[in-house]
Amino acid sequence: MNNEEVLHEKPLVVHDAGHAIHEHHHQSFITKYIFSQDHKMISKQYLLTGIIWAVIGGFFSVIFRLQLGFPDQTFPFLEDIFGHWAKGGRLDTEFYYALVTMHGTILVFFVLTAGLSGTFSNFLIPLQVGARDMASPFLNMLSYWFFFLASIVMFSSLFLQTGPASGGWTIYPPLSALGDAMDGSKGGMDFWLTSIALFIISVLLGGLNYITTVLNMRTKGMYMTRLPLTVWSFLFTAILGVLTFPVLLSAVVLLLFDRHLGTSFYLSDIVIGGKILPNEGGSPILFQHLFWFLGHPEVYIIALPAMGITSEVISTNSRKPIFGYMAMVGSFFAIASLSFLVWAHHMFVSGMNPFLGSFFVLFTLLIAVPSAIKVFNWLTTLWKGNIHFTPGMLFAIGFVSLFISGGLTGIWLGNSALDLHLHDTYFVIAHFHLVMGVASMFGMFAGVYHWYPKMFGRFMNHTLSYLHFWISFIGAYFIFWPMHYEGLAGMPRRYYDFSNWESFKMFGGLNEFISITAIIVFAAQFLFIFNFFYSMYKGRKVTERNKNPWHSTTMEWTTPIHPPHGNWVSEIPEVHRWPYDYGKDGRDFIAQTEPVGADESKH
């Protein structure tokens, strides 16, 4: 389906230049803001939902950090909020685990998958490849609404009498399969599984759309090798999602069978609460294989879009081409392919065959090579640049720093012999929060700050964004850097209280410090949220003069300040060059749409 066909399928879009803007007024509130098929509106829906989830997920972490930092104190306000889950102002242990589980699930799936790649793939793919909309705007709309449904189901589970799922976001059976094992494995787990099943549908609908749009709907002259790195990253992300999420669905369905139909896929030889279960022959390790076959690529589903955004923002604001464009694309490809071959490095101590484990060591450490290439290329892009510290740029630099810090510890954990010691300790917490949690969050912030003027036609307040950056950046290191030391002391994750342990009780003061920092950093995020919503209505307006505020070469800035559904009012411009002609031949930047001059130098 080509660009024009997409448009002609629907009544209320651009038919020709003159009427475009006027026709938009006919859209009702519902078709424009709710059941919208415009990729830009869908992207905003994703972003908004993502922000709401991020606040909930972040708030949960603050609550359980209160317990970890101040295990002897009571907080009466908790009882006001959570009722019987926090009797007398002290978190129930079961509810502590529910919070941990929900924090992980929400952040991994709803914020950093849907909120990040959902927002930016939707917003940027059509705008940057020069398409009027996604290949199938209708499926794109469905993708958001399935995500919304998944959100509703997950949110409802918070109000169950037995509480939401609480066996950790990895929901390993038998714990998650047996209601007798813990309260969260009763109704909450069914809600969790239903919600994730809906979410998988959403990811597939979205992903297929992204892939098709990138492959089929590029404007004239937009060869694959002229795609901005953002689009490359979204393409690989979508491919990973489409190939791995169905495997999670199979894991989810089999778990549902074990829960309700008496099958024994994951269950064997169990005596629980004095009851001897009849299940024999299943293997809990099977679930771990299925889960991590998604679970590890999922890490890259989260990280790749952030890398793409970072590449784009760093190049633009260094006023310099990205260094090694082909190497960047190549390393995306390498990371994406290798990510299918590393899943079992989460399972070195699961009782898996050690010989099999050795292959996963090899591939896991191999994946460090393309990651290293990326870091070196970003550094070289900064070298001899002329750096503008826009808010987006600050977050992109922050991303690189966090990615290095968190990435290097991956080399420790991927080496199975070291993992024997460090597995499931705070070292792991520090590692993945830096490399994919906070780093990808930073990628997302970079994206929001960078493309906000295009999204809403207004600017965000810079002073607030600078504050937001520096508090978050310093705070992230304050929180997660010392956790490495806790991990090196063997301190296990997912513990409610360490005070009875001779081996782990010496970190009381540190945990208090981490918790206080976490609360401050969480509060600082409201600077962003306030800035985001306030600027939507009161921010300085983008004018014709600074329509391309960061002086970018890419196509999205050639659209009108408020692009109509269809993006370009007249014909879609043709592309003549790659997207990184910054500082070429003494010119600050040359837009992709500008034809190559006769006397222009070659690169």
Place this chain on the structure above:
Amino acid sequence: MNTFFLIAIVVLIFLVIFQISKASEYVSILKGEEKARKQNNKINGFLMIAFLILGLIGVWWCNDLLYPKTLLPHGAGSSEGNSIDTMMWITIVITGIVFFITQILLFWFSFRYQESDKRKAYYFTHNNKLEIIWTGVPAITLTILVVFGLKYWFKFTADAPKNSQVIEITGHQFGWEIRYPGRDGILGRKNYKLTDPAKGNPLGVDWSDAASHDDVHVPTTMHVVVNRPVKLVINSQDVIHDVGLPQFRLKMDAVPGTPTTLWFTPILTTKEMAKKTGNPDFVYEISCDQMCGRSHFTMRGVIVVETQKEFNEWWIKQRPEYLKAKQFLTTTADSTKTVALENHQGSIIK
């Protein structure tokens, strides 16, 4: 009242920040936006280098403060643990070098190449030589780490030495059960369907297997002999647990239905380690490292590492579990036996 006060202060701080930010926007328009932007650029450029310097000091300070609390200064309690520590040090050095180089370059470049009217960005798109170097060097370094890692990995996961003391450890919500083979050195067969704590059989031992008659079952605390390899046979009765042995630098999951094993050689007795760490209360703890339910964090076991003499003194006081269970067997002998025989092919551990 206090809470109200706190909320009021937070809201006030936000209001002040917001007002300042709004004012700064107006100021920048009055001053000329370009000029204001460049000023901000200088401030952020300076903050980049400040962050680097303070960050490096912070890394040193944090290490000074927290390193003594980690396990590294005292060495491991097992010979395998010492190998893991050696490997960890190699990894720390290699990743540490990369960490400092790349972070310093990142912030130095950010500061050094901040916007200046005098400089034009250098149009530099690629350089094959550079790219080959920084693909090759990491690849070679990582190969070294892989070779080291796999050498130890295969060593630790190979069969336990012949002279190992075999001990079974079984996890359940929320505790550890320990079973020793008796004189025959063989752990009696188990079948989870025979589990019946009321009849003195909490582990589901199949009493029809004569090898089980001298097995000793103790809760929570495991006694082992220093310098003699220990082979753990790990089981779980309900959900997945994990035998975490931080001082020995090892851990292994306890999976229901799939027995796992782990072996190590303790080299320091509990008393020696207490002296070495300067902590008189020191004990080797078994922590459950796999989320297993609401009281996961209380699932604690203890390993007492002692000399052969001390171990013998303890061992001589232990009675086989069978003696306790026998009374139930004589009263209901027939039915138990039939069940035992029917489930003969169930999960068997030797």
